[in-house]
Amino acid sequence: MSIIWSLFLSFIQVGLFSVGGGYAALPLIQNQIVNIRELMTLAEFADLVTIAEMTPGPISINAATFVGTKLGGLPGALICTIGVIIPSFIICLTLAHFYYKYRNFSGVQTILASLRPAVVALISSAGLSILTLAIFQAEKEAIVLSNFRIVECLLFVAGIIALRKFKVGPISIIFGSGLIGTLIYLLPSLF
Amino acid sequence: MEKKKLDSKILWQLFKSTFILSASTFGGGFVIVSLMKKKFVEELGWLEESEMLDITAIAQSSPGPIPINASVILGYRMQGILGSFIAILGTSIPPIAIISVISLFYKQFRESTIIATALTVMRAGVAAVICDVVIKLAQNIIKTKSILYISLMFITFMMTYVFGVSAVTVIFLCLGIGFVTLFVEILKSN
Known part of the structure; x- marks a missing residue:
């Protein structure tokens, strides 16, 4: 074979x-x-x-x-x-x-309605895990306060503001945070 | 479902959107689901929010990669089986192309400080996108003013985030609760 x-x-x-x-x-x-x-x-x-x-x-x-x-x-x-x-x-x-x-049957709607809060919870949980990983560089079980990363924290807050206040697209936010963060971390090492 | 008329504009938009989303999804299935919600619910208005949540539940509890599962359902919804096929193409071409190129020089790629830094800081942006989506979704659950749904949301959040219960378990548990509520409704109406 x-x-x-x-x-x-x-x-x-x-x-x-x-x-x-x-x-x-x-x-x-x-x-x-x-x-x-x-x-x-x-x-x-x-x-x-x-x-x-x-x-x-x-x-x-x-x-x-x-x-x-x-x-x-x-x-x-x-x-x-x-x-x-x-x-x-x-x-x-x-x-x-x-x-x-x-899905338009009322019985099916009743069942689906109980699923939706769970899906919101699952997405929240995934989001919070990624946020912990971003800000503390560790899973939530292994958070050490001294590992707190101010750059990532500011990027996160700026991202939220850009998304909600200025309606910037999500893809620009993802790549933009990558670009700005990399510049902040790596530019000083060049000089 | 009534037969969908094939619309080449929708097919092209479907391909383009799934292609771009797949190419920008760093992280697991819930990242792409959040991006899909922003694109197909908020921007294009193709789906209702509740529908996107249902699609997420189906995609999460079916075997296989979640982005592919969600694309299959989304594509089918918009343009039938052909739509499914197009959405799969859009979702799988970027990773195939990127990996094929990277596999040629993956040692350099893996050891690059720039790429490693970019990937870690990018998580802050990914977290911001998911957080934005979650705020709107949670607001809408709270707006239902149903004690059952609001408490389900908080309890399942605790189960997954604090106690690490798997997503599939949570979904099937809530499916069970859904059947019980349906049963109670039927009893009440008789």
């Missing part, structure tokens, strides 16, 4: 069994690629995780592309990515179909 085909099958399984996003997918990818098929060493896999986290886009797509490129060039990258996507496509298309068919 060729490597590409075996990668394709591995990544279909990753897509099918990773519930809850990227961090659920990484151990599955490790199991498939490092343990079962022995296509990568653990050190190479650690590189993969670092790169997948450092680049934009879904972590499992990043990981699939990275493994695919390493083992089979661009065709490998495409095949692995398609593998991860296929289960999502079939399952979510089915769910979307039923959601749009039945």
